[in-house]
Amino acid sequence: MNSTTSAILEILNKSTDFISGEQICHKLDISRTAVWKHIKNLEKMGYEIEAVSKRGYRILKKTDRPIPEELQKLLKTTEFATHIEFFNEIESTNKFLLELAKNGVPSGLTIIADHQSAGHGRMQRNWFSPPNCNLYFSNLIRPNIEPYKAPQLALLSAAAIYETLKELFPKLPVGIKWPNDIFIDGKKCAGILCEMQTDMTTIQHIVIGIGLNVNVQEFPEELKQIATSLQIHTGEEQSRSKVLASILNKLDEMYKVWLTDGLKPFLATLNNGSILQGKQIIVELANKEIEGLVKEIAEDGTLMIIKPDGSEQKIPSGEVHIKRF
Ligand code: BTN
Numbered sequence: 001m002n003s004t005t006s007a008i009l010e011i012l013n014k015s016t017d018f019i020s021g022e023q024i025c026h027k028l029d030i031s032r033t034a035v036w037k038h039i040k041n042l043e044k045m046g047y048e049i050e051a052v053s054k055r056g057y058r059i060l061k062k063t064d065r066p067i068p069e070e071l072q073k074l075l076k077t078t079e080f081a082t083h084i085e086f087f088n089e090i091e092s093t094n095k096f097l098l099e100l101a102k103n104g105v106p107s108g109l110t111i112i113a114d115h116q117s118a119g120h121g122r123m124q125r126n127w128f129s130p131p132n133c134n135l136y137f138s139n140l141i142r143p144n145i146e147p148y149k150a151p152q153l154a155l156l157s158a159a160a161i162y163e164t165l166k167e168l169f170p171k172l173p174v175g176i177k178w179p180n181d182i183f184i185d186g187k188k189c190a191g192i193l194c195e196m197q198t199d200m201t202t203i204q205h206i207v208i209g210i211g212l213n214v215n216v217q218e219f220p221e222e223l224k225q226i227a228t229s230l231q232i233h234t235g236e237e238q239s240r241s242k243v244l245a246s247i248l249n250k251l252d253e254m255y256k257v258w259l260t261d262g263l264k265p266f267l268a269t270l271n272n273g274s275i276l277q278g279k280q281i282i283v284e285l286a287n288k289e290i291e292g293l294v295k296e297i298a299e300d301g302t303l304m305i306i307k308p309d310g311s312e313q314k315i316p317s318g319e320v321h322i323k324r325f
Contacts, residue, residue: 001045001068001069002038004030004034004038005038005041006069007027007028008024008028008035008038008039008042009042009047009069011027011028012049012057012058012059013059015058017058018052018055018056018057018058019057019058020056020057021035021036021056021057022056023056024056024057039057042063045063045065045067046064046065047062048060048061064132064237064239064240064241065086065088065114065240065241066112066114066240066241066244067086067112067241068084068085068086071112071241071244071245071248072084074241074249075248076249076252077108077248077249077252078252078256079107079108079252080139080141080248080251080252081108081110081139081248081252082106082107082109083106083108083109084110084111084112085109085110085111086112086113086114087111087112087113087114088113088115088131089113089114089116089117089131090115090116090117091116091117091118092116092118092119092209093113093116093119093136093137093138093209094120094138094193094195094209095118096111096138097109097111097138097139097140097207097209098195098207100140101140101197101204101207102197105140106140107140107142107205108140108141109140110137110138110140110248112135112137112244113129113137114132114136115130115131115132115136116129117129119136119211120193121191121193121211122180122191122193123319127191127193128216128219128220128223128227129211130216133213133214134211134212134213134214134215134216134229134240135210135211135212135214135240135243135244136209136210136211137209137210137244138207138208138209138210139208139209139210139248139251140205140206140207141153141206141208141255142203142204142205142206143203143259145259146201147196147200147201147203150194150196150198150206151179151301151316151317152258152262152263152300152301153194153206153208153258154179154180154192154194154208155176155178155179155180155263155270155297155301156254156255156263157180157192157194157208157210158176158178158179158180158181158182158192158270159254159266159269159270159273160247160250160251160254161190161192161210161212161247161250162174162175162176162182162269162273163250163254163269164243164246164247164250165230166273168242168243168246169230169233169234172184172230172233172234173233174189174273175273175274175275176273176274176275177275177276177320178270178274178297178303178320179301179303179317180192180193180194182212183275184230184233185228185233186275187225187226187227188226188227188228189213189227189228190211190212190213191210191211192208192209192210193208193209193210193211194208194209195209210247212230212243212247213228213229213230214229214231214238214240215230215231215237215238215240216229216231217229217231217232254266263299263300263301267296267299271297274294274297276294276320276322277294277296278293278294279293279294279323280292280294280322280323280325281293281294281320281321281322281323282321282323283303283305283315283321284318284320284321285315285318290307290313290315290318291307291308292306292307292308292313293306295312298314300314302314302315302316303315303320
């Protein structure tokens, strides 16, 4: 947002009643036409502003878009979202941020979009990204860790989303599906895609991309049986800024603990929240399938299963299906 538009927003936010165009002109030393242009900018960003002649302007409704001006008031982070860029439309927040990361932008940058024209998930799948309803965001970090630990960040993010949703909506039947999905009552509500650039020993950067279905109510045919949103389950429209800021605050807090203590402090959350716990599953690996009973998510982030012959196996990654009998 342009700095004058932002200054006008602040004036409108502080005022409890109408504020006249003339007062705004004086405060900011700009013309009446300029004030009007900036008010129009705010309306384009989704703010509902009432304009009454001889009285002035007042905000009727804040924007629902998770823009930096709304988020920054709610954020307490020091590692995530230290810089934020918002786009009305972008191909993919992950793709954009991975490009920026190559050019050395600072760690902590978060890219948010209202709409993705080519959002993607794991295994080159599309990520359904319609406008005006959901959260699509990507976060850049450059942790000084060995590359083999990086996949744990998908689980850490899942634990952060899970805990946030439990806190905001205690009655919601939320669950974690190892390694990177959040489910509500058997349907997927959020997905996490971690992508990184690394050499054998060092990580250059990691992008953690998260898509969360917040207020979407209609899904395309192929997703109807398998996807859901917060609004579908709570019956109410939810504030995207509030949900996003809460997730970022939680992730930031957990990330700092993870850097020193690893996943151990989060194992209880991960295993209590796991929808796979104690289930018979089939794991799809690159060239084969493995069957087994889920024992637990282990400290290194792998999924421990007990195979039909009684032996245990650690699954480092893979697509899991719960076996239906
Ligand atoms: C999955 O479930 O396979 C992961 C989905 C990740 C989707 C998010 S939306 C924001 C970011 N940008 C993308 O293109 N993908 C991730």
